Amino acid sequence: MLKRWLAVPALLMTFAAATQAAECPDLLQGSLPKLRAKESIDLCQRFAGKPLVVVNTASFCGFAPQFKGLEALYQRYKGQGLEVIGVPSNDFKQESKDGEETAKVCYVNYGVTFTMTEPQKVRGDDATHLFKNLAEQSSAPKWNFYKYVVDRQGKVIADFSSLTKPDDPQFLKAVEQALASKPE
Template sequence: MSDFYDFALPGLDGVPIELSKLKGKAVLVVNTASKCGFTPQYEGLQALWARHRANGLVVVGVPSDDFGHQEPGDSVQIGQFCARNYGVSFPMAAKSDVTGPHTIPLFRWLAANGGFLSRPRWNFYKYIIGRDGSLRTWFTSITSPDSERFQTAIERVVLDH
């Protein structure tokens, strides 16, 4: 089985996001969408990034149109939407399949490591990767980045040196 650091994602801005460059950092991977009821979670994700970035947390957004056609835009439209509405400055991948027959390798790895129930069933599933590259835990869409349970999980991996 592959290692978390073996993957690269095409970047929203055209620059690949090489996960190997994130070794030793805590990483939060989130499948996102611009026209979803959970889209306001971008605000909480940006706040996490701002608060914990200096401590080694990297948030990686992975836009996907897999659920309800809620990410219809292209890379430019997605980037503009995220910056204009939520001030998103964390790394964003290009729109990708996170479920189904064309699932990108990173999300296949997340499902293999998290188990059947960890496969995203909607937008804004959240996967917390420890500094050692292991999947520590995951959360469904209904868990807000602002929730105490989620904040505790993030702080646990950020403080794990």
């Protein structure tokens, strides 16, 4: 009898994990290593049900000053649930091969407090799952600082080129639309 009672919590945990996986959008399946940390970010656990801005970054790109605008955006809307995910990439040959240098640019030079990952592939067959899914829903990044606005269900509302600054009215409109989206 005791064995049966011990099996109940295990079954409940299995059911809870299956339910969580079912609720997690495909976009957020998997994890990414956090920049200059010994931890990985479980995308589903951390971001499911939240509006997102996902941007591929590069430390040595002429658009790097957009880090300041992205941080200002994050500070402005984080109280409403917005999350910003910065994913450094060397796909366009403008990112350091040294994560420590990337971290210095993000954290020290620009004061970034939003989530940053270790450098990842964001284009082509080797792209991380997150960016493969973004590309399937809209298009692959055409350059560094390509921005995606994602609603609470994991659907891309809009994507914006590197030329679009984080305070652009159309970009802000898409962010506010993502904030207004209801969780499933």
